[in-house]
Amino acid sequence: MQDNPAPFRDAALDEDPAEGPENGSGAPRKKIFVKTYGCQMNVYDSARMVDVMAPSGYTEVDQPEDADIVILNTCHIREKAAEKVYSELGRLRELKKEKSGRGEDLVIGVAGCVAQAEGEEIRRRAPAVDLVLGPQTYHRLPQYVERLSNGGPGIVETEFPADDKFEALPAPERRKTLARGATAFLTIQEGCDKFCTFCVVPYTRGAEFSRPVSRILDEAKALADAGVREITLLGQNVNAYHGDDGKGRAASLGQLIRHLAGIGGIERLRYTTSHPRDMDEELIAAHAEVPELMPYLHLPVQSGSDRILAAMNRKHDAESYIRLVERIRAAKPDIAMSSDFIVGFPGETEEDFEATLSLIREVGYAQAYSFKYSPRPGTPASTEEDQLPEEVKSDRLQRLQALLGEQQIAFNRACAGRIMPVLFDRRGRGEAQLVGRSPYLQSVHIDDAPPHLFGQLVDVEIEEGHRNSLRGRLLEKEPVLA
Numbered sequence: 001m002q003d004n005p006a007p008f009r010d011a012a013l014d015e016d017p018a019e020g021p022e023n024g025s026g027a028p029r030k031k032i033f034v035k036t037y038g039c040q041m042n043v044y045d046s047a048r049m050v051d052v053m054a055p056s057g058y059t060e061v062d063q064p065e066d067a068d069i070v071i072l073n074t075c076h077i078r079e080k081a082a083e084k085v086y087s088e089l090g091r092l093r094e095l096k097k098e099k100s101g102r103g104e105d106l107v108i109g110v111a112g113c114v115a116q117a118e119g120e121e122i123r124r125r126a127p128a129v130d131l132v133l134g135p136q137t138y139h140r141l142p143q144y145v146e147r148l149s150n151g152g153p154g155i156v157e158t159e160f161p162a163d164d165k166f167e168a169l170p171a172p173e174r175r176k177t178l179a180r181g182a183t184a185f186l187t188i189q190e191g192c193d194k195f196c197t198f199c200v201v202p203y204t205r206g207a208e209f210s211r212p213v214s215r216i217l218d219e220a221k222a223l224a225d226a227g228v229r230e231i232t233l234l235g236q237n238v239n240a241y242h243g244d245d246g247k248g249r250a251a252s253l254g255q256l257i258r259h260l261a262g263i264g265g266i267e268r269l270r271y272t273t274s275h276p277r278d279m280d281e282e283l284i285a286a287h288a289e290v291p292e293l294m295p296y297l298h299l300p301v302q303s304g305s306d307r308i309l310a311a312m313n314r315k316h317d318a319e320s321y322i323r324l325v326e327r328i329r330a331a332k333p334d335i336a337m338s339s340d341f342i343v344g345f346p347g348e349t350e351e352d353f354e355a356t357l358s359l360i361r362e363v364g365y366a367q368a369y370s371f372k373y374s375p376r377p378g379t380p381a382s383t384e385e386d387q388l389p390e391e392v393k394s395d396r397l398q399r400l401q402a403l404l405g406e407q408q409i410a411f412n413r414a415c416a417g418r419i420m421p422v423l424f425d426r427r428g429r430g431e432a433q434l435v436g437r438s439p440y441l442q443s444v445h446i447d448d449a450p451p452h453l454f455g456q457l458v459d460v461e462i463e464e465g466h467r468n469s470l471r472g473r474l475l476e477k478e479p480v481l482a
Contacts, residue, residue, distance in 0.1 A: 032058045033067035035088070038075020040272065041234045042112055044185040046073045049111070049138050056142045064095060069107045069145065071131075074114035076200050076376065085114050086125060093128040107131065107148055111138055113204040117378070119158045134158040135190075135205055182455035183425050183437070184228045188216050188243065188256065189235030194275060196302075197313045197380040198342065198373065201236050208236075210243035213251050213259060220260055227455060230268035230423055230437070231260065239274040239283055254282035261292040267457060268423065270441070272298045273340075276316045276324055288331040294439045295332055296366070299325070300340035304359030305352035308345050312381070318359050325363055336366035336411065336440040343400055344373045344393030346384035353396050360403055366411040366440060368404045372397050405467065412442060412465030419475065420444070422460040424453050436460075443469040 032053050036046040049071060050060045064070045070092055074085050089108070096106045109131035110122050116134035123129050130148055133141070137157045144155050191206045192199070220231060233253075235241060242250040251259075253271065260269055269292045276299060286293055299321075303309050306317045329335060341356060360368075372393040375382035415438070422444045424436035434449035436458075444460060453474075460472040 030056070030058045030069075031061045031067045032069045032071065033061050033064045034071045034073055035064070036073050037084070037112070037114075040185050040232065041187055041190075041236070042073050042075055044187050044234055045112070045135060045138060046071075047185075049073065049141060052139055052141055053145070056145070064092065068105065069109065070095075071109040071111050071141075074110060074112035076113035076117050076204055082114050082118060085110065085122075089122075089126040089129060093126065096128050107145060109133065109141075111135065113200065116158050116204040117200060120156050123154055123156060130154050132156040132158065181425050182228060182423060183230040183232070184223050185234050186216065186219055186223065186231050187211070187234045188253075189238050189241045192236045193240075194237065194277075194315070195313060197311065198345065198376065200376045200379060203378055205236055208240055210235075210241050210250075212244040212246065213256060214246050216243065216256065217259060217263070220263055220266065224263050224265035227265075229265065229455065229457060230270070230425075231266060233257075233260075233269065233271040235271075236273065237275050237278060238271045239278040239280075252280065252282050254280070254284075254286040257283075257286045257290055257293055261290050267292060268439075269293045270296065274299055276301065276314075276321050279324055279328070281327075284328055284331045287328065287335060294441070295335045296338065296439065296441045297328065297335055298338040298340075299328075301359065302340055302342050303345065303348075303352070304356035305348070306355075308348055308352050311347060312342075312345065318355065322359065322362060337363060338367040338441075339363075339365055339369075341368060341370040341400060341404075342373050343370065343396040344388045346373070346381055346388065347386040348373075348388060348396075353400075357400065357403060360400075360407070365404060365407050367408055370397060370400050370404060409465070409467050411440075412467070412470060415440075415442070415462045415465050415470055418462050419459055420462060420472075421457050422446075422472070423457050424449070424455065438462075438470060445469060445471050446474060449474070 032050060034046040034049055036042050050058070053069070058069065061067050072085055072088060076082070089110070092106075092108050096108060099106045107130045108128055110129055111133050112135055115122065115132045119132065122132050131144055131154065133144065133155070134157065137159070140157070144157070147155065189208065189210045191208045192201045193208045195202050223231060233256075239253045241253040241256060243256065245251040245255070257269055257271075260266060269290070274297070279299065287295070287297070301318075301321050302312055302314060304318045309317055325337060341360075343353065343356070372390075373381075373388070375387070420438045422436040422438055424434045426435050427433065428435045428445050430447060432448050434446055434451075434453060436444050438444050444462070446460060459475045461475055462470050462472045464471040
């Protein structure tokens with residue numbers, strides 16, 4: 001399920017004062033609820049599903065009980081992802097029965113990567129589902145819903161269409177963008193041509209595709225005009241970006257970042273997820289030369305064993321990864337590194353695992369994500385015979401996470417005493433607490449915060465570093481530039 005905390009919101013922004021509870025024609029507004037699982041790209045896609053339904057009179061609601069349409073936007077990366085979706089569909093089936101008993105309709109849809117992977121199987125196992133659509137077809141959601149409302153049969157659409165979905169998506173409404181907060185995701189690239197043996201992405205998202213530079217700049221300018229201060233560029237292999245620059249050439253991610261940095265109002269840029277094979281010198285130079293590009297890089301390595309990296313089809317080895325990190329740090333000495341690790345890959349020995357621990361000690365990470373290997377149907381690794389026992393994978397994951405945790409705590413504690421610009425983007429648990437992001441993507445908590453600081457970039461003195469966050473105090477009450 002979506003891990004991103006909800007932003008601070010002004011409830012008044014959720015209703016158009018010009019139209020109130022109706023859609024302008026006297027008819028009651030229709031409502032849509034989208035539940036997001038998994039990655040940041042799904043967060044972006046969910047927001048665009050809401051946007052694409054707006055011209056049909058739909059507004060977003062916060063719970064399925066209030067909705068006329070419920071969409072589960074799914075992710076297939078995590079273990080047992082499909083089963084979690086089917087469990088949720090069981091609850092929605094009961095809600096659909098309740099609404100039907102009151103003479104109300106409820107359209108249930110499943111979107112995203114589980115939809116792409118499971119297809120017709122979803123409607124077979126969960127007949128209450130009306131609509132199954134893959135991640136490349138959600139721009140057609142309005143016409144599918146209209147077809148259903150006219151009595152048409154259930155729809156399963158998991159093809160990779162020839163048309164560009166981004167061309168069909170409407171521009172995000174300023175009011176909705178403002179309600180979502182001062183940070184935003186912006187998909188610039190989709191799909192993957194790497195075919196790592198553990199990964200389903202090439203099968204669920206398709207081949208690599210990069211959006212044209214002009215389209216990305218237009219969307220970024222609209223976000224900036226709506227008050228967005230920080231944009232995270234998204235892609236399955238975001239640094240493989242090679243979009244049309246409008247002059248018959250392919251622009252690299254480094255070039256695109258320089259264009260985006262020139263947009264007024266955008267003070268911070270990030271990108272994820274990158275691949276070591278696509279980390280070129282132009283992008284490394286951007287880290288050194290573009291102040292808007294934050295000093296934080298998520299660069300997944302997955303393993304420190306060359307034997308396992310080859311079995312994963314990563315097409316890099318541990319030594320080349322370490323040398324790459326050295327070049328990046330030479331260009332940007334204060335950069336914080338993050339990574340992904342998979343333990344218990346088929347055939348992984350204790351020696352292979354120790355090589356991963358050795359790489360972690362040599363590189364040093366501010367943050368990392370780590371997982372036990374779990375087979376994904378249809379991937380080459382899932383058919384390997386030398387699958388490891390769960391207890392071995394669990395033991396290795398625990399040891400790996402202990403080392404990564406030590407490094408993360410050390411990095412956070414080393415931030416104490418520093419003054420950092422923090423972009424406040426959500427409420428804390430306390431009544432007057434605000435939470436923001438440091439340049440290194442850490443959560444920063446402050447107490448007794450005036451609410452007008454939401455959406456502002458403010459200098460904060462870091463007082464304490466904890467395992468997963470920092471605590472600080474305001475130096476100034478008014479926003480300052482980074």
